[in-house]
Amino acid sequence: MTKRIILLLLILAPFQLLAQNFLTGNVFDNENRATSIEGAAIKNLTTKAFTLSDKDGHFAITAKIGDLVSFGMPGFQTDTVYLVNLFPKNIYLRVEVNTLAAVDIKGVKISPMLNGLGNPDNKPPVKTLDYSKEKGGLRLNLGYGRWRKDQAKIQELEENDRIQQEITKNFNAETVKEILKFEGPDVKDFLSLYRPTVDQVKAEKPFNYSYYTATAYRAWLKLPADQRKLPPLPKLKGN
Template sequence: MLKKLLLSVLLCLPFLGYAQSYMTGNVFDNEQRNLALQGVSVRNLSTKAVVVTDKDGHYAIPAKNGDLIVYALMGYQTDTVYLVNLFPKNSYLRAAVNTLNPVNVTTTKVSPFLDTKDPEARPAKQVDYSKNRGGLRLNLGYGKYRRQQAKEQELEEAADINEEISKNFNREVIQKLVNYKAKDLDDYIGLYRPTVAQVRADKDFDYTYYIATTFTEWRKLPENERKLPSLPKLKAKP
């Protein structure tokens, strides 16, 4: 029995070794897309792990969604990617632009080709996002991206809460609970519909208790206060 148990543990060890998630990919030159870059430092800022690409530009680094991966190589611009998935991805580094010290020119021979525009020149993209590559290139700044993501997440959460409210606070649900089918029930729904802030503040929002208490409160109101006030009429422009 002990031997069987020991054998089972030994068989499980290889799988435990692979339990850690990895991100794999290849790094190429941005201009010569088929030129693999060897020796690129690939650093996970979240875990401090560092690997270097091989002769084929290939790498594998421990990572998870939400990590920041930095690619760096002498002569190329450093690139940063925020991971939204762990799909294998290709990364392309741009050659670094050298900044020369200013030089005072006293005489020069002007070439007639100086103002000639490159017909194949294309404007550089500030943000390069691809779901297949699983990352967002952070040329506009990681902070701005995080704020945008937080805002989008807040809007998505509000939409989910509104959907939950509509599902649990509607005419059919209320009629079954309070046994009230008069037409003015819509006035109660409009006046007492829970807000997103109310539901968000209470993780386990009790719709049954809320309906029971607020419906009783609504029924005690004077008739002229049982519905939302009418919207003011807009005056026609002369």
């Protein structure tokens, strides 16, 4: 009897190990959860393994706990999952909605070089170019160049502010809990130590916040316990 049990275990062991190295599941449309999605791209971002869902939305991909797996399909938002187990998963992809930002007409500034164009009264422009020989040829409006630099600086500041808002929206306690199943008092220190910079987000478009969060979490776990905390603020000296 004992020999039979051992033989059975030896036969089942390879299948058990094989099952532990695969993630299976189904991909559905989030709006109509009874509709499966065929041809969805499933990619293991950690190992670079890749597969597509079949006509029933079913998929199987090599994976292990700790891997980061993305699910994508043209016309749908990409979903990324940090694997805390290898249980079969149902993935629901949301339809991607593209909205055009409204144009603020009041914020448009017209170049002074364009004054007079389309003027029915043929009035001279407010600022003109002087071609007279007495003036030594073409006289450039140097103030316009400075104005353009100021506008470029303002646009840069506005873009940086927009990116900071984007970072806060995608890298916070809620998203960390959803991706990593990580919560508690240490989350605040993790978020502060590994918050992405504006330059990092600019360098990679679109910025993959899920992948960055999982990678940062692994780096954070490798730190000694005393380095996972923010240093205490210096105490203010009394007057």
